[in-house]
Amino acid sequence: MRSKEQFREVLAILAMPVMxxxxxxxxxxxxxxxxxxxxxxxEDPNSLSNPIWFIVMLLAFTAFLLMLIKYQFKRILDWIIRISxxxxxxxxxxxxxxxxxxxxYALLVGSIGALAATLxxxxxxxxxxxxxxxxxLAAGVASMFGISLEPIPVILLLFLLSVYDALSVYKTKHMLTLAQGVIEGRMPIMVVVPKKEGYSFIRDGVGGSIQPDESGDERPAHNRAAYLMGLGDLxxxxxxxxxxxxxxxxxxIGMLSLPAIGAxxxxxxxxxxxxxxxxxxRPQAGLPPLNGGAICGFLIGWFLMIHYMSP
Known part of the structure; x- marks a missing residue:
């Protein structure tokens, strides 16, 4: 029985890189x-001001969501996420x-499909x-920003987001509050990977909340029935x-250049x-290793392309 549970947990872990x-x-x-x-x-994919505007809008939107959670306006939060x-x-x-x-016609049919998916x-x-x-959804959003920003502004954006994510998880810890609100509301802005047979997200949730331990540090309950990853990490x-x-x-290979493969x-x-x-x-900030790995891989791919693929 124990080996079966371990096997299912390994499959759950492998599912995340697949996604x-x-x-x-x-x-x-x-x-x-x-x-x-x-x-x-x-409009200008090469402008370094684009990542700054992105961060400013993100901070403002996050502050608004935290205010809704703090004052128990979770129904409004739910509707904002659905509309988005x-x-x-x-x-x-x-x-x-x-x-x-x-x-x-594409806009009309696409809107109908969007309504069906949201419902x-x-x-x-x-x-x-x-x-x-x-x-x-994650692929579509990533594609829209990917075609809108050249790599240098993207690298700046990913660096700034990594710093923000680390501070919000390990220092201010407000991201944990936001994550808890998302989990409790079953809001579909994350992926859910079951660890147990017969698991239902509707019925079971994640099987535990983020709670403080004896030292006051938040840590997730160890009996969770599923792994979670926010769409932002994807x-x-x-x-x-x-x-x-x-x-x-x-x-x-095909549409993927060496820097893209490296990233x-x-x-x-x-x-x-x-x-x-x-x-x-313990709760972990996902963006520092994910973004850091992507940036390092991009730079390695770019170096190989420049030095070994040039005519």
């Missing part, structure tokens, strides 16, 4: 239809349909529904993979470090 790889690959594949549909977020998800799915579905039909997540947020639609390194594929072509492999290595750290039992 990260799916998001990164999907993001690159969506780059063409997203570009054709004009869904770039920033609906709008994001419109871009994803209409962008894909724009390759095979007119822009107006499904609302009415039946089972773990496999959350994971499938979450991977699709999206951010995927932005660099997509940006490298779009803006630094050459020397790779992809580096993010998977960073995820491995993160998963190892998770076994300490």
């Amino acid at each position: 990260l790889l799916a998001v990164e690959t999907g993001s690159v594949l969506l780059a063409v239809p997203m570009t054709a549909s004009g869904y770039a977020v920033f 998800i609906f709008i994001a799915y419109i871009y994803v579905f209409s962008g894909l349909l724009g390759l095979i039909t007119s822009a107006g 499904l997540l609302w009415k039946y947020p089972e773990w496999y529904v959350v994971d499938i639609l979450g991977v699709l 999206i951010m390194p995927s932005i660099l993979v997509t940006s490298a594929a779009v803006f630094v072509p050459g020397g790779g 992809l492999c580096g993010s998977l290595a960073g995820l491995g470090i993160l998963l190892y750290a998770v076994h300490s039992g």
Whole structure:
């Protein structure tokens, strides 16, 4: 019985790099239809001010969400997330349909698909529904930002987000408060990987909350029935993979240039470090190893392309 449980836990751990790889690959594949549909977020992809604006908007939005949680306005928080998800799915579905039909028809059908996906997540947020639609959403969002920013601004963005994530988890710990609110509300902005047979996200949740230990440090309950990973941890390194594929072509496989392959492999290595750290039992900031791995991999791929692939 013990060996069976260990085997299921190993499968659960392996599922997370598979989902990260799916998001990164999907993001690159969506780059063409997203570009054709004009869904770039920033006008100047080379501007270093873009990451600054991104961080400012993120901080303002996070502060607003924390205020809603603090004053028990969780129904409003729930609706904000649903509306945001609906709008994001419109871009994803209409962008894909724009390759095979007119822009107006693609927007109409894409909006219907976005509504259906949002309602499904609302009415039946089972773990496999959350994971499938979450991977699709993460790929679409990563693709939109990947086609909007060249690698240098993306690297700056990922560095700033890594610092912010580390501070918000280990210092201010407000990210733990936000994560707890998301978990309690069954909000579909994460992927859920079951560790136990017969698990249901609707029925079981995650089987524990983030609680302080004797020293006052927060740590998750060890009896959790599932691993969780926020969509942001899947999206951010995927932005660099997509940006490298779009803006630094050459020397790779298909749409993936050597820098893009390097960023992809580096993010998977960073995820491995993160998963190892998770076994300490403490909440871990995901972006420092994920983004750091992606940046290091990109630089290695770029170096190889410049020095060994040049004519």
